Amino acid sequence: MNRLRQVRFFVILVAALRFGAPIANATPPAATTAFDCVRWPEAEALFHRDPRWRGADGAASIDLGEGRVLWLFGDTFIAAADSPRRAGSTFLRNSVAIQTGYDPTTATFQPYFQTAEEAPRDFFSAAEGKWVWPGHGAMVDGRLLLFFMRAAPQEAWPKFVIEGWEARLVENPxxxxxxxxxxDLDLPPLASTGDVNLAASVLQDTHFVYAFGTNRSPKxxxxxxxxDxxxxxxxxxxxxxxxxxxxxEWQSVPAPSDDGLTTLFTEAQEEYSVHYAARLKQFLQVQTLGxxxxxxxxxTADALTSSWSAPRVVHTPVETHWxxxxFVYSAxxxxxxxxxxxxxxxCTNTKNDLQVFSNESYYYPRFLKLRLKSATTDRDAPETP
Structure with missing residues (x-):
């Protein structure tokens, strides 16, 4: 995204966030936009350019500007320098990468992780015995705001429990x-409420920063x-x-309870994205369903504070038949x-640990392209939502 496109997008986003449509009725509006969603395997070469980086999940991205994109990953496999394969690799709870160039079919991809005694370590550290999974963030006046889920191990499936969320501010991104x-940023009591995860997606306008997440209780x-x-x-x-x-109206969050928080939509996953789609003149939320x-x-929604449409399935991943x-998640x-x-x-994963290491089709993020369809012919139109 060049500088002119960034400025134009930001102006449109500011107008949408601050002067969005009036508050709608509680019933979600009917979705009318026609979408077409297809695989984009050529872009997946991006995640195979570094031989030591052997896959990860999460896969959130932030435009840092000047042709640089930050990728935030959760669980990650880092291979030994002399053995570029997943079997025998080191398992990390998080890593990051810098993509240089906005076209993933040609861009470079440089992963980053910490090291200790020459061994790979999580890029973002946490309290002993626990870890953080990066969520999303935003560049705010030259600094990088990042949100995280705080997790700890447990015996029962899925072998972890979310204990809350946290945020960090990078001074020199x-x-x-x-x-x-x-x-580390000072947090409200709500951040320690295990039912609330506030790391899904981040937007901003000239006055405010907005963070999206999930309240697991009750819906x-x-x-x-x-x-501010x-x-x-x-x-x-x-x-x-x-x-x-x-x-x-916007009101202060009742502390420390999550009672009374606005429900934008139900069936929300822990990981999803929200952005303003300028061509649609609407906000677009993307997630896996089920x-x-x-x-x-x-x-879709006309404004953050208006009703959101019901979720509409646009693609069934081939991995659902594996x-x-x-399991398929984290769209x-x-x-x-x-x-x-x-x-x-x-992202894709499996409960079969042997398959995770022997079948490297798992755990590499999959790319898709979502396009608008022609309103008159139902043919694909090369338009970006």
């Missing part, structure tokens, strides 16, 4: 990631909180606001990627 300087609801930009830059996230659908064999679904134990959009549509990814 133009430097190589291994030279980053970051600080696995999609939620959004916001902060000045508070974010000062490292203070202790006083977020939420949209009260009854009073039709688990373990998720299908790729989208929702061997028993396979997201990547609007900074250059293509004749909207780039999206999803």
């Amino acid at each position: 133009t430097a190589p990631p291994t030279a980053w300087r970051w600080r 696995h609801s999609g939620i959004v909180l916001r902060w 930009r000045e508070d974010v830059l000062e490292g203070d996230l202790t006083a977020p606001s939420f949209w009260n659908t009854t009073a039709h 688990f373990p064999l998720g299908k790729i679904a989208v929702r 061997a028993e134990g396979t 997201k959009a990547h609007p900074e990627q250059q293509t004749d549509g909207l780039a999206m990814t999803y």
